Amino acid sequence: MAFPTVQVFESYADTAGREFDAVILLGDFAQTVPDDFSEYVAQALQFDARVGKQALLVPADVAGGRLITAPTGPLTRDYDDVRNISDAAGAAARIAQQAGVTKPLLIVFGVPSEARYGQAEAVAYWGLCQALYEPLEAREHLGEETIETVTAVGVVGALDETWLQAVEAGKRVARDLAGTEPERMAPPRFAEYCQQAFAHSPVRVTVIDDVQQLQHEYPLLMAVARASLGVERHQPCVVRLEYKAPAAEQTLMFAGKGIVYDTGGADVKTGGHMAGMSRDKGGAAGVAGFVKTVAEMRPETLNVVAELGVVRNSIGADAFVADEIITAHSGVRVRIGNTDAEGRLVLADLLSHLREEAPDYPRPQIFSVATLTGHAALAKGPYTALIPNGPARVNEVTEKLWEAGEVYGDPTEISWSRREDYDFVRPRTKADDTLSSNNGPSATTKRGHQFPMAFLAIASGLDKHGTDSQQPLPYVHVDIAGSGVEGGDWQHGKPTAAPVTCFAGCYLHQ
Ligand SMILES: [Zn+2]
Structure with a gap:
């Protein structure tokens, strides 16, 4: 490096x-x-x-x-x-x-x-x-x-030289993983890059790539991956990154969207909207980048656990289609609204795993990081959108990230989760528990970057961990669709490594 x-x-x-x-x-x-x-x-x-x-x-x-x-x-x-x-x-x-x-x-x-x-x-x-x-x-x-x-x-x-270089090392990992073309960074090679980036570091890397295990433990992720299974080099994996602090007092848990290529699936992207979709792994890339900075800084009191869903949303005879009802890892029955809304499916299973293990860690905070919606780019321009749940609001998680983003040059804006968002993804019959998406482009959908957070909360089971619950879990959805590449140019813009610096400034630097 x-x-x-x-x-x-x-x-x-x-x-x-x-x-x-x-x-x-x-x-x-x-x-x-x-x-x-x-x-x-x-x-x-x-x-x-x-x-x-x-x-x-x-x-x-x-x-x-x-x-x-x-x-x-x-x-x-x-x-x-x-x-x-x-x-x-x-x-x-x-x-x-x-x-x-x-x-x-x-x-x-x-x-x-x-x-x-x-x-x-x-x-x-x-x-x-x-x-x-x-x-x-x-x-x-x-x-x-x-x-x-x-x-x-x-x-x-x-x-502090160490700090400056630790952040840059993380940003470099994030840019490499986000920017690279779809074959060079196909899922197995994405995992291999992570293993190399964290070799001889205190971060443990686990790659789950057994198809049967993935089908059992990540059913929504595997619906997205279905049309990619026939091509061995495109087969999906979950990359788990863990940093255990010597005297842990707090834990950050991340789910990262790593769609190495997004054709849209059966709801195929048309009209030239596919070019640039190798950058749909920017969320997983940003999380891996932040963990790289953690590996360099070796914080005394902060644990980090990350699960990256690395999947190609291919199109083919076995592609999943809208109207299918798939039972998520959480047990929630998800009706597919549109196969191009695939990132939230991958994230929901990752978040569900994090939700299950959260009680094992001190003071957990959960994040999903993704290039999720064109609406985030439209609403926020080049700013990362942060959407907190109730416990995250109470703990001022997003306010602290906002402040760090301003000072460290990786700015964000806060959006709010509302009842309309939950209503938008409600089940229409008893056949399912939630709908993944509508069928218009997110950029022409009201609250197009906020309502997916409601889906993520429901489909992962995190909606049972609000401020009114026995076990509140702070959760923030982080949409980098507008901030992930320079100039919002997904095809040619240089990856920005958002939100590495924001998180590093907030959690690793006093
Ligand atoms: Zn998509």
Whole structure:
């Protein structure tokens, strides 16, 4: 795993004599530029009015003879946030890479001392890494050293190198797993990637790939997988990741949607809407990424248990179809409304397993993470949607995630679960207990990203663990359909690794 390693310095003076080959100066250039660079910036400005307005490389008497100015623009308006910093770092990183820089020194200046910029330097480092990341297929074909040429970054600030790199290691796993084409990341190879990513780490990886066992324990997941069983390399698996803390006080439990390819199934995606559906595994990828950060940080008091449902939603003679009634792991009878609403079926069985084991762990919180609905992307744009149940509201789980997302540059928005959502998936007769989906596109369905959370709660049995129950279980559904890839471009956008940084900031960093 090669991403730019980080070296932290207390001050610019401490970097003297180090082998950096450029300086990236990042900040709001309308504010005072640090003394060490003000002369070079003023000189450059005489020749180029763009200095301080867009990212540029200018000659200067600094390391490598190159100063890359990376303006953030204003930072103090109501609607500014720390992504101004990561965007500027990304623009500078691309210039550095193209210019042949391999070891830039990053200096962030003039950031307002407000809570929203409390992690500015860390966010700048991650923004730089995001911009420099190359897809797994490209690295495997062309060689990592050939195309990822920036090898190290110096950062001036009060920072923890281990923490910065642990988050980036997690994000890299998430991007690799989410972005890769459907054969390279077919279920068995997804599992193999996870085994390699967690080798020699404190995380235990278990792969359940026995078809009979899966049919018995994950019946909804296996309905989705049915048309894929005839092709051995497409056969499904559940990847279980477990981290046991030495002195556990709290437990995070994740279900991750890992649809390695979504044809829609018998309700086949038409009109060109299939391209990009190799990215429908972004939820499982994000969970694996967060667990990678956990493996690096080795928290003292936090357990993590994750189940990733890695399945190809294929189409074929044995494909499941709408109207089938399938009894879930929870015992709930699910009427299939549309086979393209497959992610929630996979998640419901995973969540049901987590629900069963939750009492064995201290203070469990349960999450489902998925690229679930076009509606989330429509309603939230590039923000992760968080939908809490009652106990999660009482414990302010989503508020804490929201705050972390703002500070660490992986923002979210909260949606509410309502009675209309439960009514939408109610059984119409005694033949079943719930309906998985309607038949319109989620993006034209009212409450199209909220109502699936009601289905998940019912089909997994978590609806029996509300605030009014004997055993309340905090549960949050996390929809990354809008935040999982850059620019919302599922086919070509670079995976963002959402919500790795948000969860890491919330649970692993004080
Ligand atoms: Zn689908």
